[in-house]
Amino acid sequence: MPIRRYHLAWYAGLVFAPLLLLQGLWLRRRIERLPDAQGDAVGRVGDPTTAVLRLNVVGESPVAGVGVANHTEGLACQAAQHLAGFIGGQVEWSAEGLSGSNAQYWVKQFGALSREPVANADVIVVVLGVNDTTGLVPLGRWRRDIEHLIDQLRGQAALLVFSAVPPVGHFTALAAPLRWWLGWRALMLDHALKRVVCGVQPNSGIRVSHLDSQPSLRPEMLARDGFHPSARGYRQWGERLAEHIVTEMRSPDRVSSPTKRDAGLLGSN
Numbered sequence: 229m230p231i232r233r234y235h236l237a238w239y240a241g242l243v244f245a246p247l248l249l250l251q252g253l254w255l256r257r258r259i260e261r262l263p264d265a266q267g268d269a270v271g272r273v274g275d276p277t278t279a280v281l282r283l284n285v286v287g288e289s290p291v292a293g294v295g296v297a298n299h300t301e302g303l304a305c306q307a308a309q310h311l312a313g314f315i316g317g318q319v320e321w322s323a324e325g326l327s328g329s330n331a332q333y334w335v336k337q338f339g340a341l342s343r344e345p346v347a348n349a350d351v352i353v354v355v356l357g358v359n360d361t362t363g364l365v366p367l368g369r370w371r372r373d374i375e376h377l378i379d380q381l382r383g384q385a386a387l388l389v390f391s392a393v394p395p396v397g398h399f400t401a402l403a404a405p406l407r408w409w410l411g412w413r414a415l416m417l418d419h420a421l422k423r424v425v426c427g428v429q430p431n432s433g434i435r436v437s438h439l440d441s442q443p444s445l446r447p448e449m450l451a452r453d454g455f456h457p458s459a460r461g462y463r464q465w466g467e468r469l470a471e472h473i474v475t476e477m478r479s480p481d482r483v484s485s486p487t488k489r490d491a492g493l494l495g496s497n
Contacts, residue, residue: 265293
């Protein structure tokens with residue numbers, strides 16, 4: 229369905245706002261609240277004799293590892309493991325996630341100080357959108373928040389990747405019609421995100437890219453709450469993210485010419 233139809237469908241759904249509100253309140257009480265992942269939210273994987281590629285993942289609950297028991301099963305570590313395999317090297321990863329956070333929260337966080345967990349990274353991955361979707365954040369504010377994040381993270385990494393807004397319309401915890409309505413809203417936010425990313429000038433000092441959403445989301449890829457990824461879901465997401473990072477870093481139209489460090493990090497595969 230073209231994005232304009234999603235917009236029309238979402239605004240048409242406002243006619244049923246009282247019903248959608250009641251359904252949302254009922255589902256909020258019904259959906260199981262899972263804890264954050266345990267264990268260290270930092271680590272190293274891969275060949276210890278090679279140069280280190282530094283990967284920092286920031287954002288909402290998937291970055292906090294909600295849905296799995298340990299951070300080693302979460303998105304950041306899974307992406308790092310696949311990335312280390314693809315480049316035949318070593319990846320140092322960190323996950324800084326907060327359940328319930330939205331884009332505006334991270335704008336304030338990064339605007340306060342230059343933050344050590346993100347500074348001096350090779351790749352920064354941002355995972356946002358679900359809470360902005362369920363919170364019905366206006367599209368204009370969402371776009372401005374993404375633009376602010378890009379400005380704040382400029383110069384802190386060679387590559388900044390925005391993962392697509394997760395496909396809320398496939399979350400089994402949500403029932404129709406609310407699932408459809410929020411799914412359309414998530415697609416609207418993701419389209420706006422992609423347009424902001426595509427609008428970043430090549431000479432802006434940082435390469436910014438957008439990882440497209442999962443083509444399909446099967447039930448086994450969700451945790452038991454039907455709202456967050458399972459271990460299998462994080463593995464697949466991490467693999468797609470790692471493939472995307474390698475493709476972007478090897479692309480000939482990078483912001484700057486490849487350096488000896490780039491060549492060492494990416495190997496020759």
